[in-house]
Amino acid sequence: MITEAQKTTIATELFRLAGNGKRKTEQFKFSQVELAVKLGVSNGTVSNMIAGKWQNIADSMWRKVQATLKIDLNWKTAETSNFRLLTELLRKAQETQLTAAISYDAGIGKSEAYKAYERNNDNVIYVECKNYWQTKSYIKALLNACGIKAEGTKEEMIEAFISHVMTLENPLIIIDQMDKLKEGAFDLFMDLYNDLFRCCGCSCLREKDYQRGEN
Template sequence: MTTDFKKQVHEKLALFINQKGSQNKAANSLNGVSSALLSQIMNNNWENISETMWRNVASQIGHSSKEWVFVETTDFKIISKFLTDAQQNANVFAMTGDAGSGKSKSFDLYVSDNKNAYLLSCAEYWNRKEFLVQLLTSMGVDYSGFTVAEMMNEIVKKLKSQQNPLIILDEADKLPDTVLYFFITLYNRLEDHCGIILCATDHLSKRISKGIKLNRKGYKEINSRIGRKFIELKGVNYNDVTQICIANGVESTKDIKEIFNDSECDLRRVKRKIHAVKNRV
């Protein structure tokens, strides 16, 4: 492992700690990482830190040694606009976009650049307690021994003590109803104080519409709190792909057209195709 890699992690970690508000909060938001270890890294005491731990810290704070130049796509600009609005004005929005449109990366970058912004990448297996654990962890709060009610109260208390907090629930369509109802609780207890963003594929908007038609518990309340509207992202266009290709070393018009036509408007596929084009024999 090179010294340059360690220096890059050091720089990225400094930004991460600043974003979280303190070294202890940063450590609490990372799995298997102590505040003492962060102190060693920040104080350049690197001799006794294993390569495994360097990689662990790097991956959790979003650092990668692989070169890839990020480009601000059309959807990135739209997402950034609504995230800023939500955080600065305690607004609540719901947005939908296709898989591979760059939503999650846009959220990662926003959170890394803005204090008191917390991102949850939701999962199907989360129950009510796991949802709260994940939110407290992202906030850098020790939740040891807390009940579900105590965790919710702690979240509300901490967020109300902060200036312009923001919660981003990515892939919110994966949450079961019992957990999705927590959105209503968070809204009710943090209205006019905390911004909230729900984001997913269009499966979420279809789920909400169906739930309303079937008069399912909570769905009308959720729809009301998001302003009865889903913001639809525009998806990946040719100009986006062109900028990404040029930024990452592919400038041939022919190659760019090939990459776009093969991408199915999925940025993950764009990245794979750029790699393939650059490594042609």
């Protein structure tokens, strides 16, 4: 069961991301509509969570929002030396529109640093890749991370993503666990890199021993 305190934590994070208005402002990362798309829930659900109208919101919906935003209700992030190093690398990549590839051993907190950076900085697009993704799944994840509804052909979705990123100030794309991508989705990265060169920073994370073409 989701407690009232946990609901308050989730609602507070929603307000931090989108405020209590329907339109995006410079103060917030998303509009409520964009945040609803990112979460895969209705705009009404987001609005009611923020407004404290919780009576008709099922625990399953709270869990979905918590999981999508990666809100940890029981743990706090420790700023280790690795965490601070990765945060600084991401900051430089975002400020200077550079691409940084990170490859290191599993279990040192790379993904946690990435997620924290996305939560705490504007115009950061974070996706965590899955083994089962095909190219279209990857494109949809990129759009959802931006709060854009994923619809149309692959080409239309790619163009929509590129057009959106070009409108952002100092955007940063974070591709976590990139080694899980299959051939087509992996190769799409180079197309995005070429189209967004010098107008977008990018950071890609993979496990240390990954080699392209391994099964």
